[in-house]
Amino acid sequence: MIIYLNRGEYITLNNPLYKGRTIRFKNPDWKGMPEIISFTDYLKWNYTSDYGYFIRTLHNNGQLPLPWDIYPSSSIDNVKIVDGKYAKKSDESFDMYIICEVTFVQNRYYYTYQYLVQGYCNIRSDSNFLYDIDIYDGKYIRLDQPLDEYLIPVLSKSDYSDIAKSILNNYYSGYHDISYTIDGKFIAEAMGYQIQYVVV
Numbered sequence: 164m165i166i167y168l169n170r171g172e173y174i175t176l177n178n179p180l181y182k183g184r185t186i187r188f189k190n191p192d193w194k195g196m197p198e199i200i201s202f203t204d205y206l207k208w209n210y211t212s213d214y215g216y217f218i219r220t221l222h223n224n225g226q227l228p229l230p231w232d233i234y235p236s237s238s239i240d241n242v243k244i245v246d247g248k249y250a251k252k253s254d255e256s257f258d259m260y261i262i263c264e265v266t267f268v269q270n271r272y273y274y275t276y277q278y279l280v281q282g283y284c285n286i287r288s289d290s291n292f293l294y295d296i297d298i299y300d301g302k303y304i305r306l307d308q309p310l311d312e313y314l315i316p317v318l319s320k321s322d323y324s325d326i327a328k329s330i331l332n333n334y335y336s337g338y339h340d341i342s343y344t345i346d347g348k349f350i351a352e353a354m355g356y357q358i359q360y361v362v363v
Contacts, residue, residue: 201312203247206261210292214263214280215242217293228298230276237269245277249314250306256285257314259292260304277301 172193178184200208219239221227229235241264248260259282266275279299282292309317318326334353335345348358 199313201247202249202314203244203261203312206247206292207244211242211244214244214261214293215239217280218242218263218265218278218296221296227296230274230298233267233274233276234269237267237274239265240268240273241266247312248304248306249310249312251308251310251316252283255287256283257310258283258306260306261292262299279304 172190173187174190175185175187178186206214218227219242222239225235229237243264244261245264246262248262250258250260252258259280261280261282263278263280264275265278266273277299279297280293281295282290283294284290284292311317330350331345334350351358
């Protein structure tokens with residue numbers, strides 16, 4: 164079975180009448196492309212088949228690390244991207260740790276395990292989304308400079324304080340150590356942004 168673009172405009176699934184063929188149909192729940200999507204959703208919508216091909220090829224060549232109860236003679240029924248973790252390398256690149264759910268078929272039984280596929284993305288040069296893979300045990304992935312799924316840096320409390328002080332120094336100076344209401348509109352305009360109010 165292939166689950167591909169399962170939240171996109173079209174859905175592709177195995178054809179129940181013809182083994183090995185797929186059918187593609189319009190997703191009745193599709194409401195149009197959202198303005199902002201996470202990088203994980205971008206991978207799910209556009210690269211599920213690539214991850215599936217990568218994992219199946221490794222398995223067929225005997226290079227995929229297997230859990231103790233899965234035989235090399237088993238087949239892979241489905242590969243699905245379930246989550247992604249990202250870490251900044253530079254201003255133009257980041258490491259990717261993509262968690263995939265792999266379903267094996269063995270003696271007519273289905274077994275599902277998670278794998279961690281490592282890669283990297285470089286905006287200005289070559290990227291490699293698929294360069295290493297291992298069985299994922301569910302443990303926390305420790306990252307030096309973590310990014311959230313929208314590729315925004317994850318900041319600590321002290322980082323927030325330092326950035327807030329920097330903004331106040333640059334755009335709202337002269338008000339340190341005083342409790343007061345900060346004029347967000349003033350700061351935004353001082354930073355060169357134009358504020359528009361929309362009635363929802």
